[in-house]
Amino acid sequence: MARVVRFHEHGGPEVLRIEEMEVPGPGRGEVQINVRALGLNRAEALIRSGSYIETPPLPSGLGLEAAGVVAAVGEGVRDFAPGDAVSVVPPLSMVRWPAYGDVATFPAELVVKHPPSLRWETAAAVWMPYVTAYGALINIAKLSKPDFVVITAASSSVGLAAIQIANMVGATPIAVTRTSAKKQALLAFGAAYVIASAEEDLEARLKEIVGPGGVRVAFDAVGGPAFEPLTAAMSRGGILIEYGGLSPEPTPFPLFSVLSKNLTLRGYLIHEIVSDPARLEAAKAFILDGLESGQLKPVIARTFPFDQIVEAHRYLESNEQFGKIVVTV
Incomplete structure (x- = not known):
């Protein structure tokens, strides 16, 4: 059983619930990770409130960014193995591949072995911004x-x-x-x-x-x-x-x-970058070079524990932050 965040109705942060449910293993071309940290984005507040470009069937999961340890890989995945430290480029659909949970699954092409010097919280704050x-x-x-x-x-x-x-x-x-x-x-x-x-x-x-x-x-x-x-x-x-x-x-x-x-x-x-393999690879290379040189350094505004996901969303909507809000799992 995994702990995941879902919402059964649209509304404010209070509609988010932490639930226990079975999470299927990774499919072909997918990587499943044990999540250590989540990066929060305004898109998640929008989908929760019912005003995002993607309309989910309810109940729905959510979330676009995560970092953690590879737990399992699906058929055809050769570049990752259990135990690898990775972070995730936001997928095209957070309904299909939701990040908010202690276990999450993503397409392998969106999973990145980030520089080992990055802490989980920092790695979860890289790819969307x-x-x-x-x-x-x-x-x-x-x-x-x-x-x-x-x-x-x-x-x-x-x-x-x-x-x-x-x-x-x-x-x-x-x-x-x-x-x-x-x-x-x-x-x-x-x-x-x-x-x-x-x-x-x-x-x-x-x-x-x-x-x-x-x-x-x-x-x-x-x-x-x-x-x-x-x-x-x-x-x-x-x-x-x-x-x-x-x-x-x-x-x-x-x-x-x-x-x-x-x-x-x-x-x-x-x-438009994520859906184009050549442009995505160029983006990854540019960003990894910047991270390794120290010219790109994610800024963490505040960190919340997973059990305080509602409070994290309230802070997200306060507009008080300077940088990324991160949730540790």
Whole structure:
């Protein structure tokens, strides 16, 4: 019997239940692990509340990131063996391959032997933020040394990963956060500039920082009214990559900025990297190189024990964290 987290109805954190149930062994091409740590993501709060891009049949499991020890491998798996220390790239469906449990099963191509120097908590905080940021900034935007990049929701785990990746390739990261409460922490972490969007004029500050050339790359998790000042401060031929929708307000289409500057506004999800074997392998190689060199270092905001999964989700929704929330199993 395994202990797993499921929800039988949509709602707040309190709908999550720890249950004991039989977990089948790994199928062909799958790896089953004894989980030691879980990385929490906003997507899990969305699926729990009924507002995610994936609609599960109820009851449902959930969870996208885990680290642990290989317990068993399915037919056809040759690169892993019981006892290997591994972590997991988020699967295409957390309903099909849920991570929240003390035993979990994943497709072998999404399982990674991470650097042995990583603790379980750190290993569980790697793949969602860094693959997300890598796919947008490196694979799509081709971010490089001359570039300025605007990163909204900068204190999230993906935002912090984007700051590190920008610095890794020599670009200049401009962090955008709602208030100045996290400004010093973001500067200490490696942001070249920090803009508090609720306290400052976003367009004016970006133009002051970058000058008349404008910002070539914007990496946005928020949407909403900020689209207009963001695009107004972008360079001709710039690209705005949208990977979230945190703003509860409508997102305007900035027609004249898009037309006059030949801008690209592009929707993006980690799924397009995960579902493409060549792009996924390139992402793994880039991230593993960064982890081994020390240029990429996951940030743990707070750690909860497995029995406090409800409290962990409450903290996830507080927006108080700086980095990744991790649950130990």
